[in-house]
Structures are given as structure tokens and as C-alpha cells.
Amino acid sequence: MSSGYKSWVLLTGFILFYITYLMLGALVFSTIERPVEDMLKTDIKALKEEFLNQSCVNATSLDTFLKRVLEANTYGISVLPNSSARSSWDLASSLFFANTLVTTVGYGHTTPLSDSGKAFSICYALVGVPFTMLVLTACVQRLMHLVTYGPISACRRRLGLDPRTATAMHFAVLLLLVVIGFFVVPAVVFSQIEDSWTFLDAFYFCFISLCTIGLGDFVPGEQPGQQYRAIYKISVMVYLFLGLMMMYLVLRAFHRMADLHGLTALFQLPHCDEDSDDREPIVKAGPEDQNENDLVASAKPLGPASKSSYNTIQR
Amino acid sequence: MRCPTLLALLAGVMLYLVMGALIFQTMEGPEERKAYGNLLNVTQIFLQSHDCVNTQNLSNLIKRVAEAVETGLDVKSNSTNFTSRWDLASGFFFCGTIITTIGFGNLSPKTGLGRLFCVCYALVGIPMFGFLLAGVGDHMGTMLRKAVGNMETLFLKRQVSPTYVRVMSAVLSILIGCLIFLAVPTLVFCKLEEWSLLEALYFVVITLTTVGFGDFVPGANGKNGDLFKPLVWFWIVFGLAYFASILTMIGNWLRVLSKKTRAEMEELRAHATDWTQNIQNMSKDFQIPNPLDLNDPFLLQRRRWKRSVRRRVRRGALGHRDRLGPIGQNGHLPNRWLAHTCSMTRLEVRPLDRGEGLGPGLRLLADLHQRSEGRSLGRTVARSLSMPAAKSAMELDYDSDPLRMTSERSGSGSVYEYGSLSESPDSDSRSVVSCYDSNASGVCQPGLERPLARFDPGGSLCTEQEERQGGSMQVFLGIDSRFPVDLQQLPKPIPMFPLPLPMPATVQPPSSSSSPPSPDCKMLDFFGENLAFIDESSDTLSERNQPVEGDVPASHKPSGRSARRQAPPRSPVRERRTDNDMQPPSNPPTPPPI
Numbered sequence: 075m076s077s078g079y080k081s082w083v084l085l086t087g088f089i090l091f092y093i094t095y096l097m098l099g100a101l102v103f104s105t106i107e108r109p110v111e112d113m114l115k116t117d118i119k120a121l122k123e124e125f126l127n128q129s130c131v132n133a134t135s136l137d138t139f140l141k142r143v144l145e146a147n148t149y150g151i152s153v154l155p156n157s158s159a160r161s162s163w164d165l166a167s168s169l170f171f172a173n174t175l176v177t178t179v180g181y182g183h184t185t186p187l188s189d190s191g192k193a194f195s196i197c198y199a200l201v202g203v204p205f206t207m208l209v210l211t212a213c214v215q216r217l218m219h220l221v222t223y224g225p226i227s228a229c230r231r232r233l234g235l236d237p238r239t240a241t242a243m244h245f246a247v248l249l250l251l252v253v254i255g256f257f258v259v260p261a262v263v264f265s266q267i268e269d270s271w272t273f274l275d276a277f278y279f280c281f282i283s284l285c286t287i288g289l290g291d292f293v294p295g296e297q298p299g300q301q302y303r304a305i306y307k308i309s310v311m312v313y314l315f316l317g318l319m320m321m322y323l324v325l326r327a328f329h330r331m332a333d334l335h336g337l338t339a340l341f342q343l344p345h346c347d348e349d350s351d352d353r354e355p356i357v358k359a360g361p362e363d364q365n366e367n368d369l370v371a372s373a374k375p376l377g378p379a380s381k382s383s384y385n386t387i388q389r
Numbered sequence: 390m391r392c393p394t395l396l397a398l399l400a401g402v403m404l405y406l407v408m409g410a411l412i413f414q415t416m417e418g419p420e421e422r423k424a425y426g427n428l429l430n431v432t433q434i435f436l437q438s439h440d441c442v443n444t445q446n447l448s449n450l451i452k453r454v455a456e457a458v459e460t461g462l463d464v465k466s467n468s469t470n471f472t473s474r475w476d477l478a479s480g481f482f483f484c485g486t487i488i489t490t491i492g493f494g495n496l497s498p499k500t501g502l503g504r505l506f507c508v509c510y511a512l513v514g515i516p517m518f519g520f521l522l523a524g525v526g527d528h529m530g531t532m533l534r535k536a537v538g539n540m541e542t543l544f545l546k547r548q549v550s551p552t553y554v555r556v557m558s559a560v561l562s563i564l565i566g567c568l569i570f571l572a573v574p575t576l577v578f579c580k581l582e583e584w585s586l587l588e589a590l591y592f593v594v595i596t597l598t599t600v601g602f603g604d605f606v607p608g609a610n611g612k613n614g615d616l617f618k619p620l621v622w623f624w625i626v627f628g629l630a631y632f633a634s635i636l637t638m639i640g641n642w643l644r645v646l647s648k649k650t651r652a653e654m655e656e657l658r659a660h661a662t663d664w665t666q667n668i669q670n671m672s673k674d675f676q677i678p679n680p681l682d683l684n685d686p687f688l689l690q691r692r693r694w695k696r697s698v699r700r701r702v703r704r705g706a707l708g709h710r711d712r713l714g715p716i717g718q719n720g721h722l723p724n725r726w727l728a729h730t731c732s733m734t735r736l737e738v739r740p741l742d743r744g745e746g747l748g749p750g751l752r753l754l755a756d757l758h759q760r761s762e763g764r765s766l767g768r769t770v771a772r773s774l775s776m777p778a779a780k781s782a783m784e785l786d787y788d789s790d791p792l793r794m795t796s797e798r799s800g801s802g803s804v805y806e807y808g809s810l811s812e813s814p815d816s817d818s819r820s821v822v823s824c825y826d827s828n829a830s831g832v833c834q835p836g837l838e839r840p841l842a843r844f845d846p847g848g849s850l851c852t853e854q855e856e857r858q859g860g861s862m863q864v865f866l867g868i869d870s871r872f873p874v875d876l877q878q879l880p881k882p883i884p885m886f887p888l889p890l891p892m893p894a895t896v897q898p899p900s901s902s903s904s905p906p907s908p909d910c911k912m913l914d915f916f917g918e919n920l921a922f923i924d925e926s927s928d929t930l931s932e933r934n935q936p937v938e939g940d941v942p943a944s945h946k947p948s949g950r951s952a953r954r955q956a957p958p959r960s961p962v963r964e965r966r967t968d969n970d971m972q973p974p975s976n977p978p979t980p981p982p983i
Contacts, residue, residue, distance in 0.1 A: 085524045095514060096488070100480030102506060108475045110500050118457045125450050131439040139435045140454055146428045147455045162667030163417040165410055172409035176402075180600030182494045191413065192591040198409050203598045205405065209398045278504040285511055290603060291499075328516075347515040 166304035170295070173311045176202040177318060179288035183296060210315075214322045221248065222327050241331045245324075252324055256317045257281065264294060267306070284317040482608070482618040488514035489625060491601030522630050529627075530634035537562055570597070570628040580615070582607055598629045664696050 126133060163171075167184065174181050175195060186192050222244065229240045257280050264276035271279070271292065279292040295307045436442060445529065474496055483496050488669050535556040544554040571593055578589040584605065592605040608618045 082528075085528060089521065089525075091517075095517065096481050096484045097477075100484050101475050102510075104475045104477060104480045110503075114457055114499075118454060121450060121453050125442075125446065128441070128446075130441040131435075135435065135439070139431060140451070142428065142431050143451055144455065144458050146424055147458065163421050165414060165416050168410035168414040168417070169406060171413060172406045176406065178490070178599045178601075180492065180595065180602045182604055183939060185602045185604040186413070186417055187424060188416055189585075189587055191420070192587055194412060194416060196591055196594045198412075199594055199598050199600060202405060202409065203600075206402060209402045210680065212398055213393075237818070271500075274501055274504065278508060281508045281511065284492045285515055286599065287511065288488055288490075288494070288601065289492045289497040290494035291497040310505045323887055325516075325519075344954035 078173045159305050164304075165170065166307045170307045170311055172198070172202075173314065174288060175199055176201055176206045177286060177314060179283055179286045179314065181288045181290035181293050183290050210319055210322055213319050214326060216379055217323055218326060221323060222330070238334050241334050243326075245327050245331045248327055249324060252320050256284065256320050260313060260317075268294060268297060270297070279316070286318065447725060478618045479608075482622060484510070484514070485622040485625070486601060487511050488518040489599060489629065490515060491599045491625070492597055493601045493603035493606050495603045495606045521626070522633060525626065526634040529630050533562055533634060536565075566631045570624070570631055574624055574628075578607060596625060599629070608897035662695070665691075666699065669696060670699070 122136070125131070126136060163184070171184050173179075175198060186195050226237075226240050226244050229235060230237065231245060233240075235243070257277060260280050261273055261276035264279060265271050265273045267274070275292060279294070282289050282292075294310050295303050300306065432447070436447065479496060486493050487507065498507050540558045540561060541551075541554050544557060545551070571590075574590045575586065577591060578584060579586050582589070582605075584592065588605060592607075595602055595605075608622050754923065936982050
């Protein structure tokens with residue numbers, strides 16, 4: 075029973091560490107953001123007073139007015155002159171919204187207003203999220219052969235490295251490629267297309283989107299006067315999907331590497347179950363599993379599912 | 390996954406997205422239009438009632454205020470004292486949403502430094518949360534499985550079909566989870582946040598799927614106290630873990646249902662075999678009647694087969710069963726023996742007829758030559774050891790090994806002692822073996838004078854056996870005094886040592902200083918062979934009282950590669966004698982060579 079006891083201890087340790095991490099983050103954010111918030115608040119106050127001073131509006135009616143406007147604004151409706159033309163629920167935007175819902179990014183720049191919209195969102199999400207995860211995992215499974223197992227075995231054959239070194243090397247290269255291809259390059263592109271985004275803003279947006287956090291403070295294609303909005307939004311959708319796949323791929327490669335290096339056993343986590351999974355996935359596996367046999371021998375014994383985050387179903 | 394299936398799935402997702410987009414547009418478009426109309430009205434009324442405000446000024450104001458609100462500022466309150474939205478509880482909640490990838494967005498960093506820190510924070514925090522979720526999900530999954538198992542047993546008692554039971558238990562567990570993690574929080578939020586039921590449910594679903602729009606955020610009105618947000622966060626963690634474990638469980642079921650059942654059956658059978666084996670070991674050690682004695686011919690057959698397997702393991706044929714005694718436990722020994730067996734079978738020795746008065750060394754060689762691969766040398770060693778003792782003409786019933794070439798009879802007194810030595814888990818066959826370490830020149834000479842005390846290793850051949858010498862050896866002679874031991878006979882093999890055998894050194898001795906590797910290993914192997922021989926004799930001893938099943942000619946012993954579930958249950962019977970009286974083994978061990 076000692077291993078069960080140990081795993082409970084580990085879990086408690088993890089939880090405590092996690093809480094500490096959160097507190098630390100809260101402290102840092104607080105320290106960084108508070109002064110800026112202070113300043114902004116003072117600015118707005120000044121603006122309001124200036125407006126009130128130079129006009130005949132009294133404070134209460136302005137406040138009521140602002141309240142209405144801001145409520146509408148949170149739903150994406152603006153009364154500013156140059157944004158009156160477009161709707162946020164045309165086909166492209168609705169598609170974009172459905173995509174953010176289903177990939178769990180969830181920007182929140184447009185949210186369903188009506189009750190029926192909310193109810194439908196619930197059902198749509200409950201079905202669509204597992205479905206999307208299934209598709210993503212299936213694609214990643216397939217990609218793993220191409221991107222991970224193939225190169226690793228080729229590496230081992232040609233250079234004669236042991237599995238651990240080969241996996242670590244391959245992971246490093248993969249990580250570098252993904253960062254450059256899916257973070258840096260799109261950030262440059264976004265910072266060019268969007269006027270008010272700097273490179274850092276665009277990079278921040280790429281990161282927040284690809285981790286499916288989706289804060290929503292930056293959303294591409296929301297600028298007024300955006301040309302080719304429909305195509306732009308759809309291409310952003312495709313980028314999000316591909317980027318998510320690459321993130322899962324990197325995660326899987328990392329998990330495999332951690333498995334080989336004994337980290338998952340160290341933390342008593344479920345092992346990488348991919349070897350049996352990849353050969354007996356939801357649908358039949360192909361003949362290309364032969365090239366991973368050399369990796370299989372060095373893999374740890376299989377256990378229950380690996381990182382059981384919500385976004386992983388098949389693991 | 391096959392390509393067409395994957396493409397079909399992709400197409401399915403695309404279709405799903407398009408369908409969702411159409412439906413959302415249909416539902417939300419009119420609503421949006423209405424809201425827009427309302428807002429325009431309000432703006433117009435305001436502008437009309439306040440003449441001094443022109444549209445431009447108003448637009449500017451609205452723009453600035455909207456930007457401020459987007460940063461998270463709460464402009465609705467009129468209070469002059471500043472309450473930051475970045476207090477500790479909100480910061481904790483924000484970090485929680487970042488790490489769980491929900492990302493509400495009602496609060497987000499506005500400074501460049503804050504955003505950069507957010508990126509780094511998420512890079513570390515998301516995998517960490519993944520680990521946490523895995524751990525929590527693991528435990529919850531175990532609890533879930535136990536509950537499901539209990540439910541299943543309940544259902545199975547009522548003779549319901551297993552598939553149906555499985556489905557039912559899955560549905561039940563999902564329902565329980567939904568109740569705990571969906572329904573109750575919905576009611577709580579509805580009450581505390583003054584949302585409608587639909588809005589609360591919408592919030593719960595959007596949060597637990599980690600979509601996290603942010604249009605509804607708990608604790609926004611700030612009147613529920615500081616503990617509310619951390620409590621919400623805990624709910625999020627457990628809810629996420631629960632649903633992750635549900636999904637994983639279902640996925641596992643769907644995918645590996647039959648495979649797991651098959652594997653479990655194999656495991657079960659393996660455990661049963663292990664257990665019966667242990668029982669037999671125990672019964673042998675303590676000379677108790679085999680508790681599994683059922684007079685069932687099949688079971689008897691099986692037992693005999695297992696015994697032979699065990700014997701083979703001791704001799705190193707099957708190197709993997711490490712619970713069968715010190716020889717097997719030490720992974721080196723069997724392998725060495727195995728390797729040495731291979732080497733020795735390559736020797737060219739002329740075949741000897743039975744009963745020839747040759748030196749035991751040659752006899753040994755002939756023996757080995759005839760032996761198949763996998764038959765360890767332990768037997769040879771055992772024979773060599775007890776050969777001198779055989780001269781004292783003990784009456785033991787040794788099993789006939791048709792493969793043995795020699796037909797000398799050897800006493801089994803000492804042999805038996807060795808046997809019990811090797812059988813008891815504490816006994817140290819290693820220490821016994823170690824007596825033959827080191828130099829070929831009479832290494833056992835000192836040891837054999839006082840057979841117990843002097844069995845120390847010389848220049849150690851196999852260092853791993855140097856533990857537990859001496860002490861356990863004291864038990865040696867006292868185990869069973871039924872058979873007189875004539876250990877004075879033991880030194881006799883030594884003069885016969887000088888038999889140069891061109892054995893290739895296949896095993897590397899760890900630190901053998903004075904002697905070449907191969908003779909030491911040879912000696913080791915020979916000794917082991919003796920021990921195995923002892924095993925057999927002791928086995929036949931205890932099998933005296935078993936009903937005879939007939940002598941099955943022991944054929945080619947299966948090699949060590951095949952696992953315990955080898956086919957032939959017939960082979961154990963070969964140890965049996967057709968006659969009931971005990972006879973000395975027909976093929977006593979020969980002394981170890983130099």
C-alpha cells in the first residue's frame with residue numbers, strides 16, 4: 075500500500091505547490107497591473123468630468139447612458155460611427171464563434187445574447203468539444219508517425235543514438251520548429267495586418283489562443299474597416315486548428331520523452347499510453363506502426379491514460 | 390487511423406462548424422439587431438435631451454470609456470476611492486483561469502510586461518496543471534472505477550448481461566458526476582450570482598469545457614466574500630478532473646474492452662500458477678503433504694510439470710522466475726549457466742556409453758554434449774558434486790534421465806542436503822556455489838574438509854554470490870539426517886580435476902584474479918548442475934508417495950525461451966520411477982573440471 079500512500083502524498087504535494095504557484099502569480103500580476111489600472115481610472119475620471127463640465131449633461135444621465143452603451147459593448151455592439159455597418163453574427167463571424175466554442179478557446183468578444191442562443195451553445199459545446207478533441211487526437215496520432223517516430227528511428231539508425239538522447243534531441247528540434255512556425259511567423263503576420271498590434275501583442279495573442287486560454291483582449295479581424303474580413307477570419311480559424319494540433323503533438327512528444335526519461339514514473343503519473351493507443355486507436359491502425367517497434371521496446375510499461383486534461387480524450 | 394476515416398472525421402467537424410455558424414446566425418442576428426436599435430435610440434434620446442453635447446464628443450467619450458472597460462475597469466460605480474480589480478483574490482482567480490486554459494478575459498494584463506509575464510506563467514503553469522489534473526483524475530478515476538465495480542457486481546448478481554451492465558454503470562457514473570459537478574453548482578450560482586437558471590447552466594458548461602467566454606464571471610459583483618473565488622476555482626479543478634476521467638474511462642472501454650479482458654484472464658491464470666507453485670514449494674520445504682493434493686490426475690500432472698519447470702529454473706533454463714529460490718533470484722546465475730550450456734554443448738567429446746569407467750569429467754562432457762540447449766549445467770555440477778558421495782552407495786530414488794549418458798549411481802546423502810539447501814529460500818546455494826570460486830587447484834580442498842565452514846569464496850568468480858556464506862551453511866548437515874552424508878568423499882573429485890577442457894570463456898567473471906574465467910564458470914556451472922541433480926532427487930523423494938503415472942520418456946527439454954506456460958505437462962512424469970523403491974540416480978553428477 076506504500077505506493078498508493080506515496081501517490082497520495084505526491085498529489086497533496088502537487089496541490090500545495092500549485093496553490094503556491096497561483097498565489098505567486100497573483101502577487102506578481104497585482105504588482106504589475108495595479109499602477110496601470112490606477113492611472114487609467116484617473117484618466118477616465120478626468121475625461122468624464124471634462125465632458126460634464128463642458129456640457130449640460132448631468133452626471134446621472136451620463137452614467138445611465140454609459141451603462142447602456144457599455145452593456146451593449148460587451149456584447150460586441152458599438153454605436154461608434156464607423157463600426158455600425160457590420161454585424162458580428164454574419165456567417166464568417168458565426169463560424170469563427172463556433173470554432174472558438176468548439177476548440178474551447180472562447181474569446182468572448184461575441185457571446186450569444188438570446189436565451190435560445192445560450193441553450194444552443196450548451197448543447198453545441200457538449201457535443202462539439204469531445205468531437206473536436208477526437209479529431210485533433212486522431213490527426214495527431216497520424217502525425218506522430220510522420221513527425222516523431224519516423225525521424226527518431228531514422229536518427230537512431232543513422233547516428234546510433236540510444237532512445238533517450240534521440241527523443242530528447244528530436245523534441246528540442248520539434249519545439250524550436252513549432253515556436254518559429256506557429257508563434258513567431260504568425261505574430262509577424264498579425265502585427266502587419268492588425269494596425270494597433272505590436273509584435274509583442276501579436277505574439278501574446280498567438281500564445282493565448284494556441285493554449286486555448288483565449289482571454290479575448292486581442293481578437294483578429296475585429297477592427298473596423300477590415301478588408302476581406304470573411305477570408306481573414308476563416309484563415310485565422312485554420313491557423314488555430316493547425317496550431318492546436320501542433321501543440322498537442324508537442325505535448326505528446328514531451329510526454330513520451332518524459333516517460334522515457336522516467337519522469338512520469340517519478341511523479342507516479344499515468345504513463346504514456348500511446349504505444350498501445352496508436353496501434354489500437356478508435357479505428358484500426360495502419361501498417362506504418364512497424365517503424366515504432368524499436369521505440370516500443372524502450373518505452374515504459376503502459377498504464378492508464380496519461381495527462382488527462384480535458385483536451386485529451388484518447389490518451 | 391486510416392486515411393479515409395480521418396478525412397471523414399475532418400469533414401464531419403467542418404460540417405459541424407458550418408452548421409453551428411448558420412444556427413448561431415439565425416438565432417443571434419435578430420437579437421443583435423434589436424440591441425443595436427435600442428442603443429441607437431438611447432443615444433439619440435441622450436443627444437436630444439442634452440443639446441450641448443455633440444456627436445463627436447460623445448463618440449470620443451464612449452470610445453475612451455469602452456477601452457477602459459475592456460481593460461477591466463469598472464466605470465459603473467461612482468465611488469471616488471479606488472478599489473482595484475487586481476486584488477489578491479481576483480489575481481488568484483485570474484491565474485487559475487490562465488492555467489486551466491479557461492481564460493475568461495474579464496480581467497487581462499494590459500501592460501507589455503504583464504503580458505510577457507502572462508506568457509511565461511502560462512508556459513510553466515499549464516503543464517503543471519496538466520500533471521495535477523492527471524493526478525486528481527487518476528484518483529477520481531480509481532474511486533469511480535471502484536464505485537462502478539460495486540455497481541456492476543450488484544447488477545451482475547441479477548444475471549444481467551455484462552455489456553448492458555457496463556453501459557448502465559457508465560451512464561450512472563456520468564449522471565452522478567453531472568449531479569455533483571453540474572447541477573449543484575448551477576443552483577448555487579443561480580442563487581448567489583442572481584443569474585437565471587439558464588445563465589447559470591450556460592456558465593457552468595462553458596467553464597467546465599474550458600471555453601470560458603467571460604460574459605458571466607462569478608464574483609463580479611463582489612458581494613460574495615473573498616472565499617467565493619477560491620471555492621469556485623476548486624470546483625473547476627475537480628469538475629475538470631472528473632470529466633476528464635469520465636472521458637478517459639469511456640475511451641478506454643470503447644477501445645480496449647476485449648483486449649483487457651483477455652489480458653486479465655492471462656494475468657489471472659498466471660497468478661494461479663504462481664500460487665500453486667508457491668504452495669508446492671512450501672509443501673516440499675516443510676515436508677507437509679501437498680495441500681493441493683486432490684487425486685485429480687490433471688492436477689497431479691500439472692503439478693509435476695510445474696515442479697519440473699521449477700527445477701529447470703533452478704538450473705537456469707528459465708531465467709526469469711525469480712521467486713523460486715536463490716539461484717533463480719540471481720539473474721546472473723541462470724544466464725551464466727545458460728550461456729555456458731551453449732558453450733559446452735559445442736564441445737567435441739566423444740560420446741560415452743553408460744557405465745564406462747571414465748573419469749567423471751569426461752562423463753560430464755559427454756553428458757553435456759548430449760544435452761539440448763537450455764538444459765542447464767547445474768545438473769552436471771550437481772552430479773559432479775555428489776559423485777563421490779555416490780560411492781557410499783546411498784539408496785535414493787533418482788529420476789532417470791534418458792539423456793544422461795552415465796549410469797553411475799551416486800549416493801544422495803550429501804546430494805539431498807544440497808537439495809534442501811537449495812530449496813529453502815534462505816539457503817544459500819550461492820554460498821555453496823561460491824566454494825567453487827576461484828582457483829581450480831583445489832579450491833574446495835579446504836572447504837571440503839570442513840564442508841560447512843570453509844566454503845568461502847576464493848578469488849571470487851561471481852561476486853554476487855559472496856553474501857551469506859558460512860552462516861547458512863551451518864544448517865547444511867542438520868537438515869535431514871536420514872541419509873548419512875559422507876562428505877569425506879567429496880574431496881575425491883578434486884584429483885580428477887585436471888581435465889583440460891577447451892572451454893571458451895563465455896562468461897565474464899567479475900573479479901577472478903588467479904584463475905582464468907572459464908574454469909571458474911565451469912566450476913560454478915558444474916556445481917549448479919549438482920544442485921539441480923539434488924533437486925531432482927529430492928523431488929523424487931517427495932514424489933515417492935504419489936501415484937505413478939507411468940514413465941514418460943523425457944525428451945528434449947524445452948528451452949528456456951518458452952515461458953512457464955509451456956505445453957508439455959507430460960515431462961514432469963519423467964522424474965517418476967516405475968518402481969517404488971528408491972534407487973540411486975542413474976546418472977550421478979561428475980566432479981567439476983579444472
